[in-house]
Amino acid sequence: MTDLIFSLAILAGILVVVMYLTLLERKFASRLQSRIGPQRVGWPFGYLQPVADALKLLVKEDVIPSVADPKVFNLAPIVVLLPVLLVFAVIPYGEDFVLADLNIGVLYILAISSLTLIGIFMAAWSSKNKYAVLSGMRAVNQMISYEVPLVLACLVPVILAGSMNLTDIVAFQNKVWFIFYPVLGQLSFLVFLISALAEANRMPFDITEAESELVAGFMVEYSGMKFAFFYLAEYAHLLAVSFVAAILFFGGWGGPILPSGVWLASKVLFLFLFILWIRWSLVRVRLDQILAFSWKVLFPLSLVTLLLAGIWKVW
Amino acid sequence: MTNATNLTAEAYHPLQTQLEKEGDTLLINMGPQHPSTHGVLRIVLKLKGEVVIEAEPVIGYLHRGFEKLAENLTYIQIIPLVDRMDYIAPVTNELVFCLAVEKLLKVEIPKRAAYLRVLTAELQRVASHLVWLGTYGLDLGGALGGGSTLFLYCFREREIILDLFEELTGARMMYNFNQIGGVRYQPPDGFETRVKQMIKKLEQAIVEYQQMLEDNYVFQVRTKNIGVLTPKLGKAIGAEGPVLRGSGLKYDLRKEEPYSSYEEFQFNIPTGDKGDCFDRSSVRIREMKESLKIVKQAIEGLPEGYISARPAVRVAQAVKPPEGEVYARIESPRGELGVYLVSDGSPKPYRLKWRAPSFSNLALLPHLVVGHKLADIMAILGSLDPVFGEVDR
Amino acid sequence: MTQSELAGQIKERFGYDSQLDQEIKILVDPGDWRPVAQFLKDSGLDYFSFMTATDKRETFVLLTRVENLSGKIAVHLSCRLDSNGKIESLAGLWAGADWMEREIFDLFGIEFEGHPHMRRILLPEEYQGFPLRKEFPLDQRYEPYR
Numbered sequence: 001m002t003d004l005i006f007s008l009a010i011l012a013g014i015l016v017v018v019m020y021l022t023l024l025e026r027k028f029a030s031r032l033q034s035r036i037g038p039q040r041v042g043w044p045f046g047y048l049q050p051v052a053d054a055l056k057l058l059v060k061e062d063v064i065p066s067v068a069d070p071k072v073f074n075l076a077p078i079v080v081l082l083p084v085l086l087v088f089a090v091i092p093y094g095e096d097f098v099l100a101d102l103n104i105g106v107l108y109i110l111a112i113s114s115l116t117l118i119g120i121f122m123a124a125w126s127s128k129n130k131y132a133v134l135s136g137m138r139a140v141n142q143m144i145s146y147e148v149p150l151v152l153a154c155l156v157p158v159i160l161a162g163s164m165n166l167t168d169i170v171a172f173q174n175k176v177w178f179i180f181y182p183v184l185g186q187l188s189f190l191v192f193l194i195s196a197l198a199e200a201n202r203m204p205f206d207i208t209e210a211e212s213e214l215v216a217g218f219m220v221e222y223s224g225m226k227f228a229f230f231y232l233a234e235y236a237h238l239l240a241v242s243f244v245a246a247i248l249f250f251g252g253w254g255g256p257i258l259p260s261g262v263w264l265a266s267k268v269l270f271l272f273l274f275i276l277w278i279r280w281s282l283v284r285v286r287l288d289q290i291l292a293f294s295w296k297v298l299f300p301l302s303l304v305t306l307l308l309a310g311i312w313k314v315w
Numbered sequence: 316m317t318n319a320t321n322l323t324a325e326a327y328h329p330l331q332t333q334l335e336k337e338g339d340t341l342l343i344n345m346g347p348q349h350p351s352t353h354g355v356l357r358i359v360l361k362l363k364g365e366v367v368i369e370a371e372p373v374i375g376y377l378h379r380g381f382e383k384l385a386e387n388l389t390y391i392q393i394i395p396l397v398d399r400m401d402y403i404a405p406v407t408n409e410l411v412f413c414l415a416v417e418k419l420l421k422v423e424i425p426k427r428a429a430y431l432r433v434l435t436a437e438l439q440r441v442a443s444h445l446v447w448l449g450t451y452g453l454d455l456g457g458a459l460g461g462g463s464t465l466f467l468y469c470f471r472e473r474e475i476i477l478d479l480f481e482e483l484t485g486a487r488m489m490y491n492f493n494q495i496g497g498v499r500y501q502p503p504d505g506f507e508t509r510v511k512q513m514i515k516k517l518e519q520a521i522v523e524y525q526q527m528l529e530d531n532y533v534f535q536v537r538t539k540n541i542g543v544l545t546p547k548l549g550k551a552i553g554a555e556g557p558v559l560r561g562s563g564l565k566y567d568l569r570k571e572e573p574y575s576s577y578e579e580f581q582f583n584i585p586t587g588d589k590g591d592c593f594d595r596s597s598v599r600i601r602e603m604k605e606s607l608k609i610v611k612q613a614i615e616g617l618p619e620g621y622i623s624a625r626p627a628v629r630v631a632q633a634v635k636p637p638e639g640e641v642y643a644r645i646e647s648p649r650g651e652l653g654v655y656l657v658s659d660g661s662p663k664p665y666r667l668k669w670r671a672p673s674f675s676n677l678a679l680l681p682h683l684v685v686g687h688k689l690a691d692i693m694a695i696l697g698s699l700d701p702v703f704g705e706v707d708r
Numbered sequence: 709m710t711q712s713e714l715a716g717q718i719k720e721r722f723g724y725d726s727q728l729d730q731e732i733k734i735l736v737d738p739g740d741w742r743p744v745a746q747f748l749k750d751s752g753l754d755y756f757s758f759m760t761a762t763d764k765r766e767t768f769v770l771l772t773r774v775e776n777l778s779g780k781i782a783v784h785l786s787c788r789l790d791s792n793g794k795i796e797s798l799a800g801l802w803a804g805a806d807w808m809e810r811e812i813f814d815l816f817g818i819e820f821e822g823h824p825h826m827r828r829i830l831l832p833e834e835y836q837g838f839p840l841r842k843e844f845p846l847d848q849r850y851e852p853y854r
Contacts, residue, residue: 033467130343134365134689203456204533280464283456283533286690287365375830382815383839387846550755550777553804566777642731642773642784655771657762668760675758678807707830 007089007099014088018235019050021272025235028273029280060224065127068221072126077222077229079119083112084236091243092167094253094260105166106158109244110151113199116233117143123230124218135217138287143199145294150195152302156188157248159309170252177251184312188305189249191298193275196241198290200234203279205290242271340368345692347376353450353696354703358680365688370681377707385667390416390495390634393664398489400669401705404443406435407647409493414574415643415654416495419636427620428497429576434510434613435483435492436575436645437606441517442476443648444603445469447700448524451596454697455537465527472520475513482506495634497623510614514607521607525600529593538592542683542695545590552682553675556650557598558699562590568646579616580609592698599700635662649673649700671705711781714751721747731773731782741787742796745772748783749801752776756804761816763842768793768818774802789818797823815840 023038023046030037042048064070090105092098102108117140124136158164160181161172179185198205219230246252246267253260285293345358355376361369381400385393397412398405410432417424424432449469456462477487484490484500492499528534549559559566567584569577585601587594636658644653650672657666676699683695709717715726718734722744727733736744757773768789775782789795797820798805809820810829817838820826828835837844 029464033464034471035467130341283452283462283531283537284690285533286537286688288688289536375828375832378830380839383844383846547754548803551803553756553758553802555755564777571777571780651757653758655758655760655773666760666762668758670758674807675804678804682803 003099010088010093010099011085014085014236014239015232018232018239019054020047021235021239022053022231023047023050024272025276028276032277032280054228057225057228062224062226063221065129065221067128069126069128072122073221074226076119076123076126077226077233079122080116081119081229081233081236083115083119084233084240086112087240088236088243090166091240091247092170092252093264098167101165101167104164106154106164106169106248109240110147110154113237113240114143114147116237119233120218123222127218127221129221132218132220135220139201139218142201142205142287142290142294145291146195146198146298149191149294149298149302150199152299152306153188153192153195154244154248156184156305156309159306159313162313166247166252170247170254173251174254177249177254179249181312184305184308185249187301188309189245191302191305192245192249194298195294196245197275197278198294200237200241202234202238202275204282204285206284238272238275239268242268242275245271353701354706356677356696356701356703358692360689360692362689365690367684367687367689367692370684370692372677372680374677374703374706377703379708381708382667382669385664387663389662390636390664393667394494395489395491398491399704400671400708401647401649401652401673401702402488403446403702404439404648405489406439406492407645407652409491410436410575411643411645411647411652411654413493413495414645415641415656416634416636418641418643419639419656419658420495420634422496422624424497424575424624425621426576426618428622428624430613430617431498431502431622432493432575433577433580434610434617435480435490435498437609437613438476438479440606440648441603441610442473444599444606445473445476447599447648447697448528449473451697454693455534465524468520469524472517475516479506479509479513482509494623496625497621499623501622502617507614507617510610514611518604518607521600521603525597528600529597535593537691538596538694538698540589541592541687541691542698543589543591544679544683548679548682549590552678554650554672554679555675556646556648556672557595557602558650558676558679560584561587561595561598561698563588568644568651572644574643574645580612582606582609592694595698633662635660644670647672649702649705650676669705669708671708673699673701673703673705677701677706709751709779709781714781714783717751718744718747731784733784733786735786735788738787738789738793738795741770741785742798742801744785745774745798745801748774748785752779753781753783754802756802756808757782759798759805759808759812761812761818761840763816763840765842766790768816770795770812770818772798772805794819794821796821799823814838817841 026049027037027046038046038049040046041052064073087109089099090102090108092101120139121136124132124139127133157169157178160178161169163169179189219227222230246264250267253264255263341362343360343362345360347355347357357373357376359371359373360367381396384396388396394409394412397408400408446469449466452462452465452469454462456465480490481487482503483506484492544554544558544562546559546562546564549562549564555566563586565584565586570584582605585598585605587598638658638660640655640657642653642655644651651670652672653670655668655670656664659665679699680696684692687695711728711732715728715732718724718726722736722740724734724736724744734744753774753776755775755777757775759770759772762769762771768791769786770789771784771786773782773784787795795818797809799809799820800822806824807829809823810827812818813820813826814828814830815838827833831839
């Protein structure tokens with residue numbers, strides 16, 4: 001019973017946090033662009049803006065194109081959102097504060113998060129819209145290519161800690177965080193970050209949603225709450241990426257003096273803001289350049305880091 | 316030499332939205348409403364996968380019948396109308412029209428007016444290039460992302476220039492500043508200090524933007540070797556300005572046929588060497604710096620005197636050039652802006668042809684995008700910098 | 709070469725006098741439009757500035773301006789056509805003539821033979837009438853195609 005309450009609490013908590021992350025992004029971006037972000041709803045900081053957005057999306061008309069396939073069309077947003085939310089089940093939020101302490105935690109995360117790809121393609125294909133299909137194909141291409149370096153980069157902390165269990169990985173880092181390991185830590189973090197950004201279809205890799213060419217990409221025919229699902233899925237994915245990076249490379253909830261929850265929250269916040277900063281400063285990379293980068297640069301680099309991790313462990 | 320398209324007549328019908336798929340080529344329409352085309356432009360594309368085989372721009376969505384209107388208005392009345400052609404750089408439009416009429420009338424304008432014309436024309440060039448830079452960021456980076464940051468920064472700097480124009484002429488966009496025989500407004504008190512402050516601020520900003528763009532690996536990768544223009548094709552189409560200078564040809568009308576006392580100013584002409592999008596972009600950014608130099612020289616050396624060679628016009632029919640025809644041209648931020656004027660001695664022109672640089676620049680699009688990918692079309696279109704008020708007139 | 713040399717060569721080959729001003733102005737017969745243009749292109753005038761037409765009520769006067777950028781020579785080549793005149797297209801010589809001729813066809817109704825895709829460019833495809841002709845009224849309602 002307590003498990004049920006616990007999981008519902010985590011679910012609710014994550015959803016609320018994701019909603020407020022959209023506000024954080026808008027405020028942060030506007031400060032970068034020398035303007036003030038949302039202000040009026042919930043004066044003076046705009047803290048009711050996400051509530052207003054959610055209400056607006058709830059009351060919008062649900063439009064389904066007549067040529068679209070209704071079952072697949074309706075199922076796609078769920079298939080995109082659900083795997084992302086499932087990732088949060090294995091993340092340790094503090095000492096002994098984890099919902100499902102799986103022994104294969106890292107494998108579970110990688111496997112589940114690649115299911116979103118199917119949802120994206122379902123959305124694109126069922127929309128029967130030329131732009132959506134083009135964007136869906138680009139998305140599939142990109143996400144498959146970046147799975148490989150992502151998995152290899154995630155293996156480095158696993159090798160160093162000797163276990164796939166996330167609590168164990170955090171416990172192993174109580175002396176030195178993995179990011180501080182010379183060369184090995186920084187390189188593998190870099191590979192991980194770039195691959196995760198590409199997986200989340202995030203700038204500079206968001207060619208699939210490039211609205212300067214394909215208006216909103218695969219989401220173009222969605223409106224109302226289904227669009228909200230896609231939107232939430234993107235931010236939840238980013239939050240998951242920040243959590244996973246904090247745990248695998250930055251020592252999770254470990255840290256002196258301050259309570260563990262505060263450390264984890266600040267690391268996640270720092271990583272999330274870093275990802276936002278990248279988005280609002282760089283221009284988009286073209287698809288064939290993205291794929292070339294993945295296969296010609298990131299993949300060899302991840303193999304090198306794997307080798308270095310092995311050598312480190314043997315020493 | 317011409318890119319004769321084989322797209323059938325039906326493909327051009329605007330109601331044809333679901334276009335067919337023949338073989339493995341895809342016929343797609345980048346419609347007139349689009350977040351990123353710089354105005355209303357429709358491009359009919361034939362794609363094979365992601366590679367463009369053929370492209371045909373369809374224009375005319377902003378056609379307002381300017382040339383026909385001009386045959387029915389007196390010369391004084393045409394000046395505010397001419398502002399609306401290239402609405403990003405209105406002062407240059409007025410300038411070329413006034414030069415054409417002054418050539419027919421054989422009027423000498425006073426030195427102070429000439430310097431004020433140069434001052435406003437170069438300020439306008441900087442403002443126009445800032446708009447280009449901001450929208451180019453939007454094209455490449457998206458309205459939600461790094462592009463919009465660059466867009467907002469550029470428009471913030473442009474506000475400083477627009478404030479100066481507002482002090483000088485009272486308007487932020489359609490100035491109605493150049494008149495036949497000179498200019499209309501005197502600079503107010505303290506104008507010189509404010510211009511110098513602006514120059515200092517903008518010089519720093521432009522250096523920053525140059526670094527933000529040119530040293531940025533992602534920007535280089537998106538624009539190098541994309542849309543390479545050979546000088547031969549550029550000249551045959553009639554492209555000039557940063558488009559042709561990016562291909563290495565050092566030709567600038569301000570140096571070749573100086574008008575309005577440009578020969579008294581010192582400035583360089585930046586050129587590129589390969590003619591790809593990156594070269595055109597870097598030429599425009601360097602041109603901004605040169606324009607600021609000219610503005611500084613103009614404001615410091617502003618001579619005293621009258622601002623117009625003719626008394627203020629009381630009757631609209633007062634300007635009656637003799638019979639004849641003339642072609643006047645200037646260097647607008649986009650290229651060679653020309654006015655071909657045929658007069659029959661009446662207060663209204665007999666024929667006014669507006670030679671718009673964006674029209675010729677846009678004709679390059681079908682030639683440049685062939686063989687590139689869908690994502691490059693925006694980069695190429697942005698680097699040509701079309702303004703659809705000019706293209707469609 | 710200089711302006712007067714070019715004018716002299718044209719006089720030799722085709723027999724037309726030209727006015728020398730800031731640019732060379734030549735008035736040719738419709739039959740010689742393309743040959744003279746070809747000769748100008750071969751003499752190095754490869755920059756195509758613009759092409760336009762003027763409605764002089766009984767005739768049309770077609771004008772082309774081509775230049776040589778480095779040699780600073782410009783030529784205004786003009787020609788008189790009657791109202792139903794057809795003339796050869798210069799689109800094969802200079803790529804810029806393509807769109808300029810389409811615009812003249814669109815607004816004046818002059819047809820260019822040999823143009824690869826003669827179509828209206830600024831006005832809608834179904835439009836009837838040629839607005840820049842002097843007989844086209846500006847101040848009356850004209851709804852040709854609704």
